[in-house]
Amino acid sequence: MAGSRHEEAAAPRVGVLALQGDFREHLAVLTALGAVAVPVRRPDELAGVSGLVIPGGESTVMDKLSRTFGMAEPLRAAVDAGLPVYGTCAGLIMLADRVVDGSAGQRTIGGLDVAVRRNAFGGQNESFETDLVVPVVGDGPVHAVFIRAPVVAEVGPLATAVGVLDDGRVVAVEQGNLLGTSFHPEVTGELRFHVRFLEKARAWSSR
Ligand code: GLN
Numbered sequence: 001m002a003g004s005r006h007e008e009a010a011a012p013r014v015g016v017l018a019l020q021g022d023f024r025e026h027l028a029v030l031t032a033l034g035a036v037a038v039p040v041r042r043p044d045e046l047a048g049v050s051g052l053v054i055p056g057g058e059s060t061v062m063d064k065l066s067r068t069f070g071m072a073e074p075l076r077a078a079v080d081a082g083l084p085v086y087g088t089c090a091g092l093i094m095l096a097d098r099v100v101d102g103s104a105g106q107r108t109i110g111g112l113d114v115a116v117r118r119n120a121f122g123g124q125n126e127s128f129e130t131d132l133v134v135p136v137v138g139d140g141p142v143h144a145v146f147i148r149a150p151v152v153a154e155v156g157p158l159a160t161a162v163g164v165l166d167d168g169r170v171v172a173v174e175q176g177n178l179l180g181t182s183f184h185p186e187v188t189g190e191l192r193f194h195v196r197f198l199e200k201a202r203a204w205s206s207r
Helices: 002-010 023-032 043-047 059-068 072-081 090-095 192-205
Strands: 013-017 036-040 052-054 085-088 096-099 112-117 127-132 142-147 151-155 160-164 170-175 178-181
Touching: 013 023, 013 192, 023 036, 023 052, 023 192, 036 043, 043 072, 052 090, 059 072, 059 090, 085 090, 085 192, 090 096, 090 112, 090 178, 112 170, 112 178, 151 160, 178 192
Parallel strands: 013 036, 013 052, 052 085, 085 178, 096 112
Antiparallel strands: 112 151, 127 142, 151 170, 160 170, 170 178
């Protein structure tokens, strides 16, 4: 129906993978931005959304739970089909094709042509905050919070580094409908990454 197509364009239905991690914060941000945001734990829930956020948390646990819940293959199929997906921190690890120092047997969904290094800001700096500029979301600085965060150790030819720290380390990447950040915009009131994700979800739902 034209009417429902119009409503969908205004308020895309998007999911947040809710197996583990800070999915509630993402649901709150997406809802505040006018989306219909739902937790996704099962394949049928994934099938009903025009985009998916994979939250921060612990990638090894998320990997195990996604396999236990029969979500690993549906998630791979969704990424392959071009579903817009935004991963933060552990979510970025889940989207990476390669993990440099994963735990034994750790697998990812993949999709982003990158290698990530987990817990890359070790020692005293396990968590820190800094400002960086990510031109694809606008000129103003992004206040970024890193919590036991990964870095993108290698950017393959299909992916683009869109956020880089002063020391050259890559902390935000994009590849078509996939977006990944090492940091957590959902906890700082930084909305522009979710806005960008929702633009992709809107385009996807009206394709
Ligand atoms: N260190 C976690 C991991 O390896 C990620 C931390 C986070 O998501 N804040 O999955």
